Amino acid sequence: MNISLSTPTLSSLDKFLQLIDELFDYEALPQKAEQTTLAVKQLLSNPKLGQAWFIEVEQHGVKHIAGHIIVSYSFSLEHGGKIGLIDQFYLKSDWRQHGIGTELLPQLEALVSQDGVKALSLEVNIGNAGARNFYEKHGFSPRRQFCMMTKNLTESHIPATVAS
Numbered sequence: 001m002n003i004s005l006s007t008p009t010l011s012s013l014d015k016f017l018q019l020i021d022e023l024f025d026y027e028a029l030p031q032k033a034e035q036t037t038l039a040v041k042q043l044l045s046n047p048k049l050g051q052a053w054f055i056e057v058e059q060h061g062v063k064h065i066a067g068h069i070i071v072s073y074s075f076s077l078e079h080g081g082k083i084g085l086i087d088q089f090y091l092k093s094d095w096r097q098h099g100i101g102t103e104l105l106p107q108l109e110a111l112v113s114q115d116g117v118k119a120l121s122l123e124v125n126i127g128n129a130g131a132r133n134f135y136e137k138h139g140f141s142p143r144r145q146f147c148m149m150t151k152n153l154t155e156s157h158i159p160a161t162v163a164s
Helices: 010-027 033-045 100-114 129-137
Strands: 002-006 050-059 062-076 081-091 119-122
Touching: 002 100, 010 033, 010 050, 010 062, 010 081, 033 050, 050 081, 050 100, 062 100, 081 100, 100 119
Parallel strands: 081 119
Antiparallel strands: 002 050, 050 062, 062 081
């Protein structure tokens, strides 16, 4: 089994959005399809925002798309520069528990390191002990003294000088 990452393009947008829909369904997350489509198009056309990949598995000479990964970029004084947030890491159910994540994380780390990323962060559902154990086994540490909080903003809350 050969596992690799390939970058989606606007011509493969429908396939990529289908995987994102599957992730939203699997995690029971609310989704605004139009908002998601616009955000994915923006990400794919502006690499400064982050990167996205199909997870490809070649098995018996046949290449399968097993899932996707999205890393968005930010900046952190604490970490000394550019950081990445693994926004989505999704494997279709048939491909889970086959060592794909274990093989992919070093590939992902190498790719984002080449792009200047100093640290990677991610969110895991607090009740998902399997995922938490997997990430801890691969060097991710929970920041027990921190609580990630989110506030959704509408466009009217963003000053024009910041948005441009």
